[in-house]
Amino acid sequence: xxxxxxxxxxxxxxxxxxxxxREMGIKxxxxxxxxxxxxxxxxLADESVCIGPGPATESYLNIPNIISAAEISGADxxxxxxxxxxxxxxxxxxxxxxxxxxxxPSKDAIERMGDKAAAxxxxxxxxxxxxxxxxGPVNPDDPALPKLARKIGYPIIVKATAGGGxxxxxxxxxxxxxxxxxxxxxxxxxxxxxxxxxxxxKYIERPRHIEFQIIADSKGRVxxxxxxxxxxxxxxxxxxEESPSPAMTSSLRRKMGKAARRAAEAVNYVTVGTVEFLLxxxxxxxxxxxxxxxxxxxxxxxxxxxxxxxxxxxxxxAGERIxxxxxxxxxxxxxxxxxxxxxxxxxxFRPSPGTITQLILPGPPGVRVDTHIYSGYTIPTYYDSxxxxxxxxxxxxxxxxRRMQRAISEFVIEGVQTTLPLFxxxxxxxxxxxxxxxxxxxxxxxxxxxxxxxx
Ligand code: MV4
Numbered sequence: 001x002x003x004x005x006x007x008x009x010x011x012x013x014x015x016x017x018x019x020x021x022r023e024m025g026i027k028x029x030x031x032x033x034x035x036x037x038x039x040x041x042x043x044l045a046d047e048s049v050c051i052g053p054g055p056a057t058e059s060y061l062n063i064p065n066i067i068s069a070a071e072i073s074g075a076d077x078x079x080x081x082x083x084x085x086x087x088x089x090x091x092x093x094x095x096x097x098x099x100x101x102x103x104x105p106s107k108d109a110i111e112r113m114g115d116k117a118a119a120x121x122x123x124x125x126x127x128x129x130x131x132x133x134x135x136g137p138v139n140p141d142d143p144a145l146p147k148l149a150r151k152i153g154y155p156i157i158v159k160a161t162a163g164g165g166x167x168x169x170x171x172x173x174x175x176x177x178x179x180x181x182x183x184x185x186x187x188x189x190x191x192x193x194x195x196x197x198x199x200x201x202k203y204i205e206r207p208r209h210i211e212f213q214i215i216a217d218s219k220g221r222v223x224x225x226x227x228x229x230x231x232x233x234x235x236x237x238x239x240x241e242e243s244p245s246p247a248m249t250s251s252l253r254r255k256m257g258k259a260a261r262r263a264a265e266a267v268n269y270v271t272v273g274t275v276e277f278l279l280x281x282x283x284x285x286x287x288x289x290x291x292x293x294x295x296x297x298x299x300x301x302x303x304x305x306x307x308x309x310x311x312x313x314x315x316x317x318a319g320e321r322i323x324x325x326x327x328x329x330x331x332x333x334x335x336x337x338x339x340x341x342x343x344x345x346x347x348x349f350r351p352s353p354g355t356i357t358q359l360i361l362p363g364p365p366g367v368r369v370d371t372h373i374y375s376g377y378t379i380p381t382y383y384d385s386x387x388x389x390x391x392x393x394x395x396x397x398x399x400x401x402r403r404m405q406r407a408i409s410e411f412v413i414e415g416v417q418t419t420l421p422l423f424x425x426x427x428x429x430x431x432x433x434x435x436x437x438x439x440x441x442x443x444x445x446x447x448x449x450x451x452x453x454x455x
Contacts, residue, residue, distance in 0.1 A: 009081030014041035133201035160189035166236030246435025
């Protein structure tokens with residue numbers, strides 16, 4: 001097992017990883033930018049190293065500085081958290097050359113899942129259902145393209161091969177829009193990723209976003225865990241995640257779980273990962289992408305399984321094996337998470353930076369808060385606005401919603417605007433309570449184009 005882990009991240013996830021390390025008897029090294037010097041993760045770690053000024057490109061994305069920090073402190077592994085360098089194959093490669101264990105899958109697995117068109121091809125070969133679409137990137141000047149689009153059937157969606165998370169996507173309703181959409185998607189992709197390759201897929205209307213956490217060891221054993229549903233999103237930012245999905249049955253779970261396992265096996269995946277699917281109204285599901293990192297919403301899976309996924313990730317990265325073989329993981333209840341951001345939901349979610357003047361956390365039973373904030377903490381303007389994840393578990397979905405309402409009513413954050421009031425409204429909304437919130441829920445029921453939320 002590792003003796004000392006450097007955490008190449010900040011915020012709540014750095015705190016979460018440090019806690020896991022401490023319970024495992026592993027020493028921790030925090031890295032931080034200049035404005036983050038008073039951060040909770042710096043206070044909690046055994047050691048800390050400043051890696052640069054505020055802008056992430058000069059600190060949390062600064063590979064030479066992070067590797068130097070690991071070498072100076074004698075860390076034998078680096079945990080990248082999520083975001084920043086978590087899915088950067090170059091970083092994983094540099095770690096390997098410096099004989100520092102990257103806590104995540106191989107750079108080959110990251111790479112094969114990072115190219116979304118290549119991932120589709122891998123999945124098709126592995127027998128994982130994919131959305132009907134092009135075989136690999138398309139050439140916009142190919143005269144056969146309109147015919148292919150017609151065969152797939154409109155509406156179609158143009159996606160960037162280097163994309164993911166919604167960037168560089170364009171929905172095309174009919175043939176007259178095709179050429180224009182390809183052009184725009186290509187130049188957006190080129191600008192955002194330095195790679196203008198695009199591919200096309202049938203557009204699935206009103207899908208649910210369902211994802212499966214998988215855990216895999218270096219002996220080739222892959223276990224899937226109960227699904228998470230993350231359909232409530234805004235501009236591709238998840239707002240609420242829950243497990244199980246209100247749309248799931250045990251037979252569909254088995255089918256999708258096995259597909260998720262095949263996806264992981266196809267790239268010799270090791271550690272923890274997530275296979276994302278779209279689920280349509282007819283229980284047809286399609287592979288979307290695979291995330292090769294620990295995710296923000298791993299917590300809801302921890303609540304319903306009792307596993308500690310960060311400890312599992314560290315154990316598996318150290319070469320340990322999965323010693324249980326359960327595919328039908330028993331559900332310990334229904335878990336739900338809301339992401340509390342320093343944003344004003346009444347004004348188009350504009351960032352609300354500032355100092356936390358008062359903080360009162362909600363308490364048990366069945367409530368968990370993952371956060372790095374404290375009373376007196378000033379939120380730096382450089383990074384994402386996640387302040388806390390509020391997670392609850394109840395014996396069923398109705399009990400979880402009531403517990404979430406109770407927890408939100410106890411939660412006090414003063415000094416900045418937060419998304420907590422939005423969640424009060426969502427928890428009371430009929431469509432959400434019925435489990436019928438799809439990816440269009442926020443746009444449809446919670447905002448209007450001029451000034452944000454209607455009640
Ligand atoms: C789609 C889709 C419909 N049909 N692909 C959005 C993020 C990226 N991972 C893929 N996304 C989508 N891909 C096909 N063929 C709809 C979305 C989508 C979406 C997916 C999950 C959660 C929220 C979403 C919001 C808008 C669009």
